[in-house]
Amino acid sequence: MELNICHLYPDILNLYGDRGNIITMKRRLEGRGIKVNIDECSIGQPLNADKYDIFFIGGGQDFEQEVLLRDLSSGKAQDIRTAVEEEKTFLAICGGYQMLGEYYKTWDGVQLDFIGAIGVHTIGAKERMIGNYMFRTTPESGDTVVVGFENHSGKTYLSEQVAPLGMMLSGNGNNGEDKTEGARYKNVFGTYSHGSLLPKNPVLCDFILQTALNHRYDGAEPLAPLDDTLELNAHRYMQERLSHNG
Numbered sequence: 001m002e003l004n005i006c007h008l009y010p011d012i013l014n015l016y017g018d019r020g021n022i023i024t025m026k027r028r029l030e031g032r033g034i035k036v037n038i039d040e041c042s043i044g045q046p047l048n049a050d051k052y053d054i055f056f057i058g059g060g061q062d063f064e065q066e067v068l069l070r071d072l073s074s075g076k077a078q079d080i081r082t083a084v085e086e087e088k089t090f091l092a093i094c095g096g097y098q099m100l101g102e103y104y105k106t107w108d109g110v111q112l113d114f115i116g117a118i119g120v121h122t123i124g125a126k127e128r129m130i131g132n133y134m135f136r137t138t139p140e141s142g143d144t145v146v147v148g149f150e151n152h153s154g155k156t157y158l159s160e161q162v163a164p165l166g167m168m169l170s171g172n173g174n175n176g177e178d179k180t181e182g183a184r185y186k187n188v189f190g191t192y193s194h195g196s197l198l199p200k201n202p203v204l205c206d207f208i209l210q211t212a213l214n215h216r217y218d219g220a221e222p223l224a225p226l227d228d229t230l231e232l233n234a235h236r237y238m239q240e241r242l243s244h245n246g
């Protein structure tokens with residue numbers, strides 16, 4: 001078996017080591033003898049979307065998001081919308097997550113029209129939401145506790161067609177108001193979690209990889225367990241600290 005991963009805008013959207021998510025997916029697949037091919041696709045490069053099983057988009061600040069608008073509208077936005085509807089697997093972090101949505105109105109009133117691949121929109125607030133945080137994914141997204149780090153001024157709101165990725169246990173998540181965190185639409189996993197998400201959350205990583213394998217291979221076997229002692233220690237350490245913060 002093999003999976004093809006596309007890292008979108010790796011040179012522009014890569015806050016807080018978001019690239020670590022790519023390394024983690026690669027290692028966890030190779031640990032099961034599954035071949036992984038990783039391509040990078042940035043400004044000015046055509047996106048050969050049919051080739052890929054997983055698309056990864058990291059986070060970026062308002063400025064970087066604005067810089068990408070022209071490149072997206074030159075064709076990539078449509079390619080991404082099509083891949084989402086074809087139920088390809090996406091993992092999008094913070095600014096990358098916002099970008100898959102409809103629009104982002106920054107706190108100082110600039111409206112960035114994004115690609116509308118998922119029914120979410122984002123409104124900037126003056127006060128940033130920053131800190132370690134924790135949420136539990138919904139049963140449809142693995143029912144697992146995720147620890148991470150958020151840093152955003154955008155407050156994201158989900159339309160009725162889009163489910164949250166999870167519900168907050170500690171911290172702000174989508175908007176600090178409705179207790180939701182991230183988005184799940186078809187096989188898109190959007191989240192505010194940097195930090196880096198997948199190294200500390202191997203259960204979520206395997207859930208995402210399994211989603212992509214099931215899409216590519218009919219009757220794909222469940223992924224075999226790995227030795228996750230180190231990863232789960234890091235996870236437990238964060239979970240314990242965050243449990244005390246409420």
Ligand SMILES: NC(=O)CC[C@H](N)C(=O)O
Pocket residue numbers: 015058059060061062063065093094095096098151152153154155
């Ligand atoms: N960390 C990020 O990706 C930031 C995203 C967005 N620019 C915000 O501040 O809301």
